[in-house]
Amino acid sequence: MMRINHSLTGSMVALITPMFDNGSVDFASLEALVEFHIESGTKAIISMGTTGESATLNQKEHIEVMRKTIGFSNKRIAIIAGTGANSTSEAIELTQAAKEIGADACLLVTPYYNKPTQEGLFQHYKLIAETVDIDQILYNVPGRTAVDLLPETIVRLSSISNIIGVKDATGDLTVAKTLIDNCPEDFLLYSGDDATAIEFILMGGHGGISVTANVAPKALSQAYEAAYNDDKTGAQGYDKPLANLHKNLFIESNPIPVKWAMHKMGKCESGIRLPLTKLSQQARVVLERDLSNLGVM
Structure with a gap:
């Protein structure tokens, strides 16, 4: 049976x-954001990923945000729960909780800080997949975790039936090509780098898990859909106006800029948790110019 779930292709926020x-x-604003993405054509919501500040919420809060997001969606949009941790046992607990509350799949970041070997990474993901019967997506973002899940390890893991895909946030299109050439055809390949996502999808990727989609979900959904359907001109046309945003949403550590952008758009208050701080004054000038140019502020 093919693993590709076409509800999990295209633009995912x-x-x-x-x-x-x-x-x-702010759960009222969270509910409004779920509606915003349903109306804008976003294909799936990742709840409690890096951009969701998973690192600053405790486990009880983490599960409650996932639960509320699933409830607000009411099965109208796929919800992928961020359940990765640097402790394998904790990742299993979060993944089991996500299954019990009705998540469609889980996204599991590589175990950060403790820098496991490739064999350690393989055994970590293998045990989670064997323990919890839910679709699971690997997440490689070495710039944040200090560990790189290498393509050969991803290929090994792709043979496990409920490991259905990978989010590659390296921004390295040679990695994307290696994955496209070597992973099974039914293994979902997602870009986690907004600046190179269109190229990734045109090469044969299935979609992207995006920070920019918070701000411009409709345009990005159109761009990714065009790329997925091999419409290079259309994809680049939708994506080009977002180029500065792709860059400037990382002018300071994610999610500092995107949370400020959403605040300026009137989608939420400006709250963020330490050790993250609100966007600096000099960065605000840059980002607010981008938002103004897009007509969203």
């Missing part, structure tokens, strides 16, 4: 977790 200025989660 790495959703922010909206917060009040005191740092508590």
Whole structure:
């Protein structure tokens, strides 16, 4: 049986977790954001990924945000739960919780900080997949985790039936080509780098998990759909106006800029949790210019 789930192709948003200025989660704004993405054509929401500040919420809060997001969606859009951790046992607990509350799949970042070997990474993901019967997507972002899940390890893991894909956030299109050439045809390949996502999908990728999609979900959905259907001109046409945003949403550490952008768009308050801080004044000038040029502020 082919693993490709076409509801999990195209533009998928790495959703922010909206917060009040005191740092508590703003569930009313979260519900409004779910509606915003359903209306804009986003294909799936990633709840509690890096952009959702998974690193600053405790486990109880983490599960509650996922639960609320699943409830707000009411099965109208796929919800992928971020359940990665640097402890294999904790990742299993979060993944099991995600299954119990009805997530469609889980996204599991590589175990950060402790720098496992490639064999350690393989055994980590293998055990989670064997323990929890839910579709699982690998997530490689070495710039944040200090560990690189190499293509040969991803290929090994792709033979496990409920490991259905990978989010590659290296921004290295030679890695994308290696994955496209060597992974099974039914293994989902996602870009995690907004600046190179269109090229990744045109090469044979299935979609992208995007920070920019928080701000411009409709345009990005159109761009990714065009790329997925091999319409290079259309994809580049939709994506070109977003080029500065792709870059400037990382002018400071993600999700600092995107949370400020969403605040300026009137989608949420400006709350963010330490050790993250609000966007600096000099960066605000740059980002607010981009938002103004797009007509979203």
